Amino acid sequence: MPFLLALAADPGAPERTWPLYLATALALGFDETHLPSGVAIAEWRAETARLLATDAEAEARRLDAWVAEASDDRERRSRERARKMFDFGWAQRTATAELAAYDAVRAGLPTLRALLGDTDAGVRATAAYAVGWFPEESADSLAALSALLGTERDPAVITNALISAGLLDGRDLLHRIREHLAGTEPGPRWAAAIALARLDEADAPVIARLAASCTSPPELEADFLNGEVRLYSALSLAALDETPPDAVQAVIEGLARTSDAESFSMAEVVLRLTFGTPVRPLPPFADLTPVQRQAVRTIAELPPDSWRWTNLMEILDAWGVPTDHDDCRRYAGLA
CATH class of the missing domain: 1.25.10 (Leucine-rich Repeat Variant)
Known part of the structure; x- marks a missing residue:
């Protein structure tokens, strides 16, 4: 550095x-x-200190408990994949190196x-x-x-x-x-x-x-x-404590004007603003609130070059939205 x-x-x-x-x-x-x-440097330092102070067996028990706490089968499968890929030694080395790099620039x-x-x-x-x-x-x-x-x-x-x-x-x-x-x-x-x-x-x-x-x-x-x-x-x-409805509309309109890689992060923001937390599976389209229907419909109407991204599929799956473009359009009453 x-x-x-x-x-x-x-x-x-x-x-x-x-x-x-x-x-x-x-x-x-x-x-x-x-x-x-x-x-969030205090949290970063605390998590690094926690990881360096524990041992492989204790960390394995913590991760097993984390998998068991999953709210549904989809989340459990996702956590199980992460658990299987976890390498304790690599995690400790990475955490040490990342914080050291940060502190080197800080110096x-x-x-x-x-x-x-x-x-x-x-x-x-x-x-x-x-x-x-x-x-x-x-x-x-x-x-x-x-x-x-x-x-x-x-x-x-x-x-x-x-x-x-x-x-x-x-x-x-x-x-x-x-x-x-x-x-x-x-x-x-x-x-x-x-x-x-x-x-x-x-x-x-x-x-x-x-x-x-x-x-x-x-x-x-x-x-x-x-x-x-x-x-x-x-x-x-x-990130506001309360986002005014007009501002939510502006974010949805902004999503509608995106394409390709620009769409997936905006889609996640729109889903967070309109749903708050993921609902899996989603209820029938007619049972959603008007702004939730607008959000899903806007996603369904994104161009094909937005829908080709795995990033978008992962976000939609996390929020219970159909990950196939045609299925999403049908769910939203567009096909």
Whole structure:
């Protein structure tokens, strides 16, 4: 990790954003697993400590109990497959290595914060993305982000900085974040809504901005979630204590406008918003609520290039929705 960060900090090195992206990916894995809330580092450390403190026999007993607690045959079969594939030694080694990689990048945060002042806007933007994943160092990182936001003019840098401020619980920056929500730049305006939702400040203007971004995502540069503005907006709306019906409609409409790989994560958000928890098997279509019927019908009407993905099949199966396209259309009364 020090080598990657040293490359990023060397003004003479080419493509300096890529070492930053690589270091962040090694620390986190896929960032989608941590969004929209951010890295739950206390839980991560506690689970790693638990796994390292136990032994193979005790872990086997725990997993056997987990399989026995399955709510139905489908879930039990899924847990049994996971149980059979589990290797205790590999799990311990992996847990140790993953947390060590995270802590190695965390140790380099002074370098990352210094790069917030780099002359290259791309480096500043990537550094602003990277610092948001380390809540244990939030005080120093928020101070650096505040200084950056006080002078920065590049929209991509501001966009990443605002989202990181939200992930780090930067409530002292609420006034500045709201200024960007009221601004005209698409990226910072959207990022401000994402940050405010994360900070439990999702009033009507925030929800309206996120809903609009589900149906018609603005064109902008953002590193979080690979720049998937629609999905990040939907995840933020789904994370609210209570998502208004109009916002749920916006997420469903957003799903209807997806295709191919973009569909499956949006479908999962829609099912979570409309069903709450999986219902297996689903009742007759007519017995669903109107919004549940709309959700299933929208999924059934997704194009064939969405239905070719195993990812979508697995999500639908988990929620009790027919996994064959024709069967789903028949269930929804479309065939």
